[in-house]
Amino acid sequence: MPSRYLPLAAIPPGHRAVVCEIRCPPEDHTRLMELGLVAGTVVEVIRFAPLGDPVEIRLRGSTLSLRRHEAGLIWVAPQ
Amino acid sequence: MPPITDKPVAPAQVVLTGNPNCGKTTVFNALTGLRAKVGNYPGVTVERKEGRLLGVAREITMLDLPGTYSLSPNSPDEQIARDVLLQRIAKVPAPDLVVIVVDASNLHRNLYFATQVIELGYRTILALNMVDVATQNGKAVNPRLLSELLEVPVIPLVASQGSGIAELRLEIVRFLDAPRPAHPGFFGDLPPVYLREIASLAELLGGQAAPGAPFNRHAEALLLLGDSRPVKSLVLAQPAPIQDQARAARRRLEEAGLDWGTKPIEARYACIAALCDAVITEMADVRETLSDRLDRVLTHKIWGVLIFLGLMTLMFNSIFILAKLPMEALDAGVNWLGQQVGRMVPPGDLHSLLEQGVFAGVGAVVVFLPQICILFLFIGLLEDTGYMSRAAFIMDRFMSKVGLQGKCFIPLLSSYACAIPGIMATRTIENFRDRLATILIAPLMSCSARLPVYTLLIAACIPDRQLAGWIPLQSLTMLGLYLLGTGAALLVAWLFKSTFLKGPPPLLIMELPPYKRPTLQGVLLHMWQRARMFLHSAGTLILCLNIVLWFLATYPHSAEREQHFAQLRQAVGSGVAPAGVGQAALAARVEREIAELNAQEAAERLQTSFAGRMGRFIEPVLAPLGFDWKIGIGIIASFAAREVFVSTMSTVYSVGNADPSASNRSLVQTLREQIRPDGGRLYTPASGLSLMVFYVFALQCASTVAIVRRETNSWKWPVFQWCYLAVVAWIMAFATYRLLLYLGF
Numbered sequence: 035m036p037s038r039y040l041p042l043a044a045i046p047p048g049h050r051a052v053v054c055e056i057r058c059p060p061e062d063h064t065r066l067m068e069l070g071l072v073a074g075t076v077v078e079v080i081r082f083a084p085l086g087d088p089v090e091i092r093l094r095g096s097t098l099s100l101r102r103h104e105a106g107l108i109w110v111a112p113q
Numbered sequence: 114m115p116p117i118t119d120k121p122v123a124p125a126q127v128v129l130t131g132n133p134n135c136g137k138t139t140v141f142n143a144l145t146g147l148r149a150k151v152g153n154y155p156g157v158t159v160e161r162k163e164g165r166l167l168g169v170a171r172e173i174t175m176l177d178l179p180g181t182y183s184l185s186p187n188s189p190d191e192q193i194a195r196d197v198l199l200q201r202i203a204k205v206p207a208p209d210l211v212v213i214v215v216d217a218s219n220l221h222r223n224l225y226f227a228t229q230v231i232e233l234g235y236r237t238i239l240a241l242n243m244v245d246v247a248t249q250n251g252k253a254v255n256p257r258l259l260s261e262l263l264e265v266p267v268i269p270l271v272a273s274q275g276s277g278i279a280e281l282r283l284e285i286v287r288f289l290d291a292p293r294p295a296h297p298g299f300f301g302d303l304p305p306v307y308l309r310e311i312a313s314l315a316e317l318l319g320g321q322a323a324p325g326a327p328f329n330r331h332a333e334a335l336l337l338l339g340d341s342r343p344v345k346s347l348v349l350a351q352p353a354p355i356q357d358q359a360r361a362a363r364r365r366l367e368e369a370g371l372d373w374g375t376k377p378i379e380a381r382y383a384c385i386a387a388l389c390d391a392v393i394t395e396m397a398d399v400r401e402t403l404s405d406r407l408d409r410v411l412t413h414k415i416w417g418v419l420i421f422l423g424l425m426t427l428m429f430n431s432i433f434i435l436a437k438l439p440m441e442a443l444d445a446g447v448n449w450l451g452q453q454v455g456r457m458v459p460p461g462d463l464h465s466l467l468e469q470g471v472f473a474g475v476g477a478v479v480v481f482l483p484q485i486c487i488l489f490l491f492i493g494l495l496e497d498t499g500y501m502s503r504a505a506f507i508m509d510r511f512m513s514k515v516g517l518q519g520k521c522f523i524p525l526l527s528s529y530a531c532a533i534p535g536i537m538a539t540r541t542i543e544n545f546r547d548r549l550a551t552i553l554i555a556p557l558m559s560c561s562a563r564l565p566v567y568t569l570l571i572a573a574c575i576p577d578r579q580l581a582g583w584i585p586l587q588s589l590t591m592l593g594l595y596l597l598g599t600g601a602a603l604l605v606a607w608l609f610k611s612t613f614l615k616g617p618p619p620l621l622i623m624e625l626p627p628y629k630r631p632t633l634q635g636v637l638l639h640m641w642q643r644a645r646m647f648l649h650s651a652g653t654l655i656l657c658l659n660i661v662l663w664f665l666a667t668y669p670h671s672a673e674r675e676q677h678f679a680q681l682r683q684a685v686g687s688g689v690a691p692a693g694v695g696q697a698a699l700a701a702r703v704e705r706e707i708a709e710l711n712a713q714e715a716a717e718r719l720q721t722s723f724a725g726r727m728g729r730f731i732e733p734v735l736a737p738l739g740f741d742w743k744i745g746i747g748i749i750a751s752f753a754a755r756e757v758f759v760s761t762m763s764t765v766y767s768v769g770n771a772d773p774s775a776s777n778r779s780l781v782q783t784l785r786e787q788i789r790p791d792g793g794r795l796y797t798p799a800s801g802l803s804l805m806v807f808y809v810f811a812l813q814c815a816s817t818v819a820i821v822r823r824e825t826n827s828w829k830w831p832v833f834q835w836c837y838l839a840v841v842a843w844i845m846a847f848a849t850y851r852l853l854l855y856l857g858f
Binding site: 062063064065066067068069070072073075080081083084085086087088090094095096097098099100101103104 | 221625
């Protein structure tokens with residue numbers, strides 16, 4: 035089992051990770067979870083935008099874009 | 114609970130719902146044809162789209178709800194969807210049947226909302242759309258098994274090609290006559306203590322409603338328990354005993370060690386994961402889809418940005434260039450029509466009202482149509498192909514520096530052509546504060562209506578010299594004006610977002626849907642719907658304002674003046690030919706002199722009219738900016754539309770309007786010759802630039818006011834916008850004038 039947790043923003047493009055927890059106020063994490071970012075989900079970081087922000091991720095067959103700030107609130111275990 | 118058999122009373126109400134980007138609109142258009150009615154839900158600016166189901170004998174109304182990710186709303190659009198499904202909107206009848214459209218290539222996430230809706234207990238049909246995309250991605254979905262597991266009919270579709278639509282239509286009609294489904298359970302295993310809380314809350318809710326539950330109160334209880342948002346809250350909308358019970362239930366669950374917010378979501382996704390494992394088979398291992406390959410280029414650090422800039426330039430130029438001919442044609446057409454009507458009416462006030470008030474007013478509205486249509490054609494293409502979200506993805510960082518977001522970019526860019534469609538395009542921005550900020554700054558992007566004013570004033574006031582020997586001063590001025598507007602817009606946005614529009618940064622999760630081939634019909638339909646909306650709402654206000662302005666510019670009459678000019682005209686007509694001038698030359702000279710007399714009379718009429726008096730009245734306010742009362746008349750008239758400034762000044766200085774381009778040149782000459790009371794030139798670089806700067810900022814467009822009123826659903830914001838822009842315009846013009854005077858211009 036992987037032991038280190040990282041924020042999703044720290045995962046480089048092309049790599050995958052498993053969602054562990056979302057550290058942010060409940061009003062915000064509800065929507066993130068409803069879009070599929072629940073514990074145990076495998077997330078793949080695709081790329082960062084040309085200007086460095088936001089970041090494009092893939093999970094459960096759909097592609098989302100998150101700002102770095104939001105990606106920093108999602109703690110994952112790299113695969 | 115035994116199934117309730119109730120025959121629905123015609124017309125039946127069928128609600129269409131689903132995630133954004135699942136092809137719901139295509140399904141709706143296929144089922145209802147081109148005759149959808151677009152309106153608003155009471156009290157909000159959310160679109161209400163309804164249409165009659167075609168191809169069936171029975172009267173069935175289809176209501177297309179806004180795309181929704183969850184019954185826990187994150188935006189006004191989603192709140193409306195939830196409220197319709199929970200029957201909380203008085204003017205919207207209860208659904209007899211719900212059709213949920215899901216994207217087969219994105220089944221996991223789509224099933225989240227779908228299962229929530231199925232739990233509500235309506236007659237439900239699942240439309241499994243985009244089966245072709247799933248196949249392309251190497252996945253096959255088993256509709257029969259899915260139907261078994263969800264306990265609802267599942268109809269596979271490829272709506273963009275029309276396949277499956279007939280089966281869906283048949284199923285809708287058949288299912289409307291079927292009995293209501295039995296009380297569905299939840300999708301996902303919730304702990305017993307949770308289910309107990311739901312059951313007791315549901316009893317409370319059921320007790321409050323009319324007997325014969327319209328939908329599953331357990332589902333509503335689940336939503337209430339998990340609803341953590343203070344705004345758009347379902348909890349706060351309930352009577353006090355239910356609110357107390359919900360809060361107490363949450364406390365008890367916390368004490369039992371359960372996270373009442375996350376537990377239901379995790380349970381649902383666990384169930385969906387098992388479901389998808391069963392129904393989805395991988396036919397081929399597709400590593401990279403076509404969409405992925407396109408994205409490697411289109412969101413590439415270098416190529417992506419270049420392609421984006423290229424597309425934006427293309428769109429921008431198209432709006433300017435492609436719209437020109439249709440605009441001129443429409444203008445000519447309306448003028449011709451006005452003249453035909455004018456022939457039937459004897460000369461006099463009614464004639465003048467019709468030609469200059471009504472038809473000029475209609476022309477002022479209709480002239481926007483080509484730009485609106487072209488812009489919305491582009492936007493429709495960008496949205497339907499899926500590129501729009503990539504555009505927002507690329508621009509987000511830049512826009513967030515001033516407190517905005519990526520989705521604000523295209524509305525602002527479009528405002529360079531015309532703020533009207535730009536403001537209409539802000540509907541895609543879900544966050545109200547960001548949307549409002551974008552609307553409030555849109556007029557600062559120098560729109561195309563300012564071009565005639567800039568062109569005229571630059572020709573009259575800026576010397577035709579080169580800076581440093583090769584940069585033409587006149588072009589530099591034009592560029593400077595555009596940069597001034599843009600810079601001011603970004604600064605004002607930053608200011609607003611730091612002060613009264615300040616708020617917690619919204620969660621800006623955006624979906625990047627797979628690229629799709631757009632349907633021509635869908636794009637054209639979308640464009641037409643927007644155009645119709647503009648014509649209806651802005652048209653009435655603009656027409657009224659034009660008539661008011663006509664009145665201000667025509668009255669009061671002066672019988673004395675009319676008599677005087679009639680005598681002068683007669684004198685010219687009966688003049689004797691001097692020696693050596695033939696009949697033809699005489700006729701030409703008479704015509705010219707009469708035209709000059711007419712122009713002179715028009716000038717005097719304007720100067721003594723209400724508008725003229727208003728010009729004199731505001732002259733003290735305009736004098737510090739370097740303007741006089743005649744310019745004041747031009748500014749007042751421009752409040753209908755900016756380009757009216759040119760024609761108004763022509764009239765004020767009684768320049769004949771036989772040949773438009775010739776009269777423009779002669780108008781420039783005339784402006785250059787104007788002298789102040791103290792002997793100096795009126796139109797100097799200082800006063801000219803001051804006037805141009807005034808036009809950069811001032812909101813002189815009745816149509817914009819009308820559209821902002823419509824899009825914000827109140828008069829508060831358009832009035833605020835008009836006022837702040839007027840104040841800024843005055844200050845900036847004053848500063849420009851004084852600075853240039855000081856520098857010796």
